[in-house]
Amino acid sequence: MPQPVHFYIVDDDPMILEMEEILLVGAGYQVSKSTSSVQAMGEIILKRPDVVIVDMMMPELDGLELCKRIREIGDLKNTKIIVVSAKAYEFDKRRAFQLGANSYITKPINSETFIAQIEEVVSDRVTLKFWGVHGTLPVPGKKTLRYGGNTSCVTLSLVNEQFFIFDAGSGIKELSNYMMSQGNKQKVTKIFISHPHWDHINALPFYVPLYIPGSEFEICGSKHGDLTMRHLIGSQMDGIYFPITMKEFGARVYFRDLKEEKITIAGITVQTMLLNHPGNCLGYRVGYKDKSVCYVTDNELYLPENPLYNEAYVNKLSDFVRGTDILITDTTYTDEEYRAKVGWGHSCVSRVADLAHRGEVKSLHLFHHDPDQSDDAIDGKIEQVRAKLAELGSGTKCLAPAEGDTFII
Numbered sequence: 001m002p003q004p005v006h007f008y009i010v011d012d013d014p015m016i017l018e019m020e021e022i023l024l025v026g027a028g029y030q031v032s033k034s035t036s037s038v039q040a041m042g043e044i045i046l047k048r049p050d051v052v053i054v055d056m057m058m059p060e061l062d063g064l065e066l067c068k069r070i071r072e073i074g075d076l077k078n079t080k081i082i083v084v085s086a087k088a089y090e091f092d093k094r095r096a097f098q099l100g101a102n103s104y105i106t107k108p109i110n111s112e113t114f115i116a117q118i119e120e121v122v123s124d125r126v127t128l129k130f131w132g133v134h135g136t137l138p139v140p141g142k143k144t145l146r147y148g149g150n151t152s153c154v155t156l157s158l159v160n161e162q163f164f165i166f167d168a169g170s171g172i173k174e175l176s177n178y179m180m181s182q183g184n185k186q187k188v189t190k191i192f193i194s195h196p197h198w199d200h201i202n203a204l205p206f207y208v209p210l211y212i213p214g215s216e217f218e219i220c221g222s223k224h225g226d227l228t229m230r231h232l233i234g235s236q237m238d239g240i241y242f243p244i245t246m247k248e249f250g251a252r253v254y255f256r257d258l259k260e261e262k263i264t265i266a267g268i269t270v271q272t273m274l275l276n277h278p279g280n281c282l283g284y285r286v287g288y289k290d291k292s293v294c295y296v297t298d299n300e301l302y303l304p305e306n307p308l309y310n311e312a313y314v315n316k317l318s319d320f321v322r323g324t325d326i327l328i329t330d331t332t333y334t335d336e337e338y339r340a341k342v343g344w345g346h347s348c349v350s351r352v353a354d355l356a357h358r359g360e361v362k363s364l365h366l367f368h369h370d371p372d373q374s375d376d377a378i379d380g381k382i383e384q385v386r387a388k389l390a391e392l393g394s395g396t397k398c399l400a401p402a403e404g405d406t407f408i409i
Contacts, residue, residue, distance in 0.1 A: 132171020
């Protein structure tokens with residue numbers, strides 16, 4: 001039987017220490033504790049707890065110094081650190097993360113949510129959520145009630161409070177509504193744009209947190225020749241196409257031009273690949289430890305009989321998505337529909353099934369549906385992909401997520 005997760009709590013307030021211990025023991029965890037940060041440092045080295053919970057303001061060693069010392073010890077590299085502090089300043093929170101903290105909880109402790117916050121860190125889980133799944137343009141109405149009619153927007157919530165948004169189609173407005181209902185608690189966000197076609201960027205100006213001071217955003221994507229991401233996003237907000245310009249942003253917003261590369265953010269890798277679509281379009285692979293999610297839209301996979309079919313490209317893309325937990329990819333057409341849409345930059349069901357099989361993908365999520373397709377038509381695509389996967393003898397699971405669907409990895 002596995003041993004319970006071992007916590008070590010450090011807080012110079014005995015009442016807080018007792019409260020945290022009661023909550024953790026009640027949730028089935030093993031707990032050690034100390035009101036002395038110096039004593040705690042010695043015992044942490046000996047006991048090697050799975051998680052250390054530390055107050056920020058303490059005599060002897062403060063919480064930041066304790067974080068720093070723990071991270072300097074190689075044997076404790078896998079120990080998670082959670083700062084629980086009455087200091088709500090963004091500077092202190094950012095500094096704690098810089099010195100190795102995995103999470104930051106602001107006092108007073110909420111007994112109803114404390115364990116859920118702790119388990120978010122302990123589980124190392126990645127949370128994927130869909131806010132828009134259609135392509136080209138929004139299609140509200142009776143035919144899209146089950147899957148939703150908004151265009152591309154997907155989010156990943158990761159460790160170290162990292163929050164990634166993929167594309168800013170009309171689905172980002174629903175995300176904005178949700179974030180504001182939660183008090184806009186997510187202060188640092190990265191927005192990864194696949195490409196600047198309208199259904200992937202034109203709802204960005206409606207993301208309210210961009211206008212709120214105290215938030216920070218990095219908007220990333222591929223430039224087009226001499227047109228940078230700043231230019232591509234700013235052009236649709238130049239006062240002619242949209243009455244509010246980027247000058248109205250209250251948050252700190254900066255831009256990053258990406259190419260085919262791999263970057264690391266707080267222990268999370270983000271790898272990019274140029275896709276087969278008009279203009280520069282990036283696919284993204286996000287990895288954390290042994291978990292990964294691939295976001296690959298928009299992308300055209302030609303049928304093998306097409307003279308433009310490129311086996312080398314298919315192999316490269318198969319390697320890019322290889323073994324991923326979830327592949328979210330452009331499955332705009334059935335094979336019959338695609339024959340009249342060759343060269344439009346989107347893929348059909350048989351090619352997507354082949355890609356998932358070649359790449360040994362664990363779960364395939366069909367995405368970027370044609371605006372003329374109803375919920376029933378999407379159901380039909382699922383069945384066609386599943387049949388093709390079965391024909392290939394593939395172990396890949398297939399589904400089509402709907403707006404609001406959440407997946408834990």
